[in-house]
Amino acid sequence: MLEETLVLFKNIRNPKYDKSLTGYKKTGGFKSLKKVFGMKPEEVVQEVKESGVRGRGGAGFPTGLKWSFMAKGTGKPSYLVANADESEPGTCKDRELMLKDPHLFLEGLMIGSYAVGCHHAYVYVRGEFFPAIKILNAAVDELYADGLLGHDPLGSGFNLDITIHTGAGAYICGEETALLDSLEGKRGQPRVKPPFPAVSGFNGCPTSVNNVETLACLPFIFSDGGVESFKSFGPQNNSGTHLVSLSGHVNSPGVYELRMDVSMKDIIYEIGGGIRNGKKLKGVIPGGSSSPVMKADEIDVLYNFDDLAKIGTMMGSAAMMVFDEDTDVVKLLHRITRFYAHESCGQCTPCREGTHWSRLIVRDFLRGNGSEEKLERLDRVGGNMLGTTLCALGDAAAMPIQSFVNKFPEEFRNYYATA
């Protein structure tokens, strides 16, 4: 019987856990930070590289490698920005971390700041997360009061400030360059890369943007034997445990800490308790709404970055949305295209026009005006957004469209076959 592997994030699954600074310290908090302050920043980056931790925000880029790109000797300050703009449909794990174990995340943020030489870190929290913002601000106040933030924390000589910054409602601000523009007080519009944020990011200074959960992995990695232990939780290049947000038609939706070598089938039927109301599974959206959909016969695959990439989909932000046999797939795709049309920033031509157009075509099916020609058109319009846009939102909008059309064509045809 598959069970959760409660190691890194056991505190958030413990209803009796005291999330104050005192409570966190009691469970061994800030020992890792003390150790890190005794290391050289390059050594910290190297150890993170060795642990193999990959970005938990959706892209899965190796974190240590990202930090090694930070430009040095520019004469400008370096910044670390935590991406807490969790808006990918299906994802609710960062909020759990911020609500239930804020100090774990903050310690990780401080470790990361030391590694990249950042003396003032920002946490970009989505504006709707009012409870999380309150808790984070209170936690940061606790750290200042305790001397762990501000001038010379733990006698390290490394002054450090943290500011909690709020967004104001835009999914696109989860994209790192759009986040930086938003942090700078502008519209959250993605920037042309190059230059990359590691060279010119926040106010033109070298910046690294990292996901909340990624940073929350760091205290464990820097505990004794942490690197080896972290690597042991998954196959090569897929290290660590991660938080999976399970939602949809399962009996027990929730946020679970799992190893990277468990199969999706087990996650759905053993952790999730199977499909509710005794129904059969129709399909799964494996990694947030941007990932290509999977049919019920494809779920015998390990749930990690590489195994899912091999079968043509992605794990993304580990947000699994399960839907049963009664689900109207066309309506589901319509809701997805509506989401992307609403969230497109509008800068570049393919995304601005394509997200809107594709949504209108799917709506046409729902209104009974579908046809084979329109189905092909939908596939074509979706495909035209792939690889031609300024940022990944175009790809994120294109992949669900193409995967739904190609995997569930009969469902679309049902809408006009009877006509």
Add this chain to the structure above:
Amino acid sequence: MPLLNEFSMPVFQIDGEPVEYEPGEKVLSAALRCGKIIPHYCYHPGMSVVATCRMCLVDVVDLGNGRPAPKLQTACSVDATEGMKIETLNEKVEEGRKLVNEFLLINHPLDCPICDQSGECTLQDYAFKYGSGKSEMDYSKRVNGWRDIGTFVALERNRCIQCSRCDRFTREITGTNEFGMFNRGHELAVDTYTDRPMTNKFQGNMADICPVGAITEKEFRFKRRVWKLKKNHSICTGCSTGCNVTIEHDRNEVFRLKPHENQSVNKWWLCDEGRLTYRKMNERKSRIHQPLGLIGENLEGISWEKAYGAIAERIRELKPLPQEVLALTDTHASNEELFLFQKLLKEGFSSENIFCPFPTWEQSESDFFINTLITTDKTPNRAGALALQIKGDQKNKKLKKVIEGELKVVFVLGNPFETELEFKEIIKRTQLVIHIGIFHNSWSEMADVVLPGQFYSEKEGTYTNKNQRVQSTEIAVKALRKTRPEWQIISELSQALGHKSSFESIPQVFNAMVQESKAFTGISFDKIGSFGIELTKNTKDPGKNVVPEMTAI
């Protein structure tokens, strides 16, 4: 195939052909400079790169390290590197251009029949070249209401393709931030947000940079189809900056001026005041149409021969001494006109009494280059007059002395000293007043002989701008039948008075000027070209006043 490196700058390849680039330059910029057209909308060499229209997608088959780029890249954002290989003619790129074109047309209205941009619209051109020819969009297009954006330009919001050039213009070029981007996604609007007319003096440029007919000049709207317009390269004579322009005309009527790129003078821009100088080019009522002579109490039309003959005869009668002759000119006259006028006085009368007004003028200093384009000196050739050592000062002290002496002959070129009524009263009583001018004014009214000249758009000439750059105009429209260019008039007048020198062409006059005037040494007419040439020696201008950013003029 090895690259023959006879180029002085580093080289990369586009479609197998070598292209030079400057380190740090983008692929698109280098390509355009070498004449290789890669279609684009949002890129503009004078503004920041945003890479949002996605029209300039190219296939980078070799990034310079042997590996291809994983997907099509926008040429405007890729840095050119040694060994890079770009393809713009293969199927992938064609597909890319086709899809961007299709996406742009799903909301763009089919306004070509009523749109001014038709004929010079890149969306139209690219749709014709790369489009699929049929629409697959079954749904209603986005429709936006009217917005009043300014005194000089009009906005058709439905036609906007959200290239954001206008937004970058008011932010980076004029610094006035009147435009912005509003809303998100397919509602994205680039305009003034509410009916807040712009007040900057460079609005016409926004119509130029708009790749479609969303922003158009109110002056030009609905007047003429652009494919009927003939174009001539010239300079604006509205002030001493001498911005390069194209005079666009049809059947001898000038319809508009557009800026011509000259990185040493106006870059890509032209101010609205300058654009409006086209109106004077069409002005006919107040023009002097033919030579006039005083017969009895009235000025009546006479022939050129009679005019020259009458002047020569009168001068033989009066036998004026050098101090009894005076020549007045304004600084609208070209270098050649001033040079010949000065020569007429020297050779004909051994006189140096040639004056023009030199009031103080202001040149602004600004963080935004475009603000330095407008000066308070509204004449194009003050620096030329100074270089040729035409006399004059702010208070006209020397001129006053000459006028108060006994004057017998006064030559007036143009309309100098317009407000000096005292001077005019005295000169009125002079025995022979000759006016060479273009428009009727108080000088022509008091003259004994009036010789009609030609406006800038009708003649050749060179003018020296505020930075001592000599630039030339070319003939754009046909002059009025019975007028002659002033340089020719002065040369013929000289001949009629029995002087030796005569000139047949502008280059001839120019090269004589180079020989005889110190300030013009070291240059020649053929060096002027399209971009002008700076004088080798700088003449001091005591009336120049540099002020930090002017607001209202």
Add this chain to the structure above:
Amino acid sequence: MFSKDILTQVDNLLSRYPIKQNALIPILLLAQQENEGWLTEEWMQHVADICEVPLTHVEGVATFYTMFRLKRPGKFHLQVCTCVPCCLVGGTELLEHTEKKLNIHAGHTTTDGEFSIEEMECLGACSFAPAIIVNEDYHEQVTPDKMDKLIDQLKQ
């Protein structure tokens, strides 16, 4: 405009960033809070002056982000998520139910100004769907019954 007490908050915000413009969004949210949940042109100009940016810039920012409201909302602003995971477990039906109960469509306010409804994209509470936000409070696993009870509670 901002009262003296709030101005100290504003100054504190401005001090946390290297450039005043960087604090624009938090200050604009504060302004919205002070003005009963929406932004007027006056307030936008006030914030523009504080952050030393042009008015068009603030307008551009205010029209970009979903949370900035340019119309007065109800006293209780019900933000109902109907995005993918919530949609799978009854988010759309919840919205329709709420619209029926209050007799207004999403995007509108009741005539007495008490309630307004807004349809939202993903609120980040997906495993606890359907989720809604009332002003600043999250409510999760909301059924139509729960929604009825909540509205009745708020009415008092």
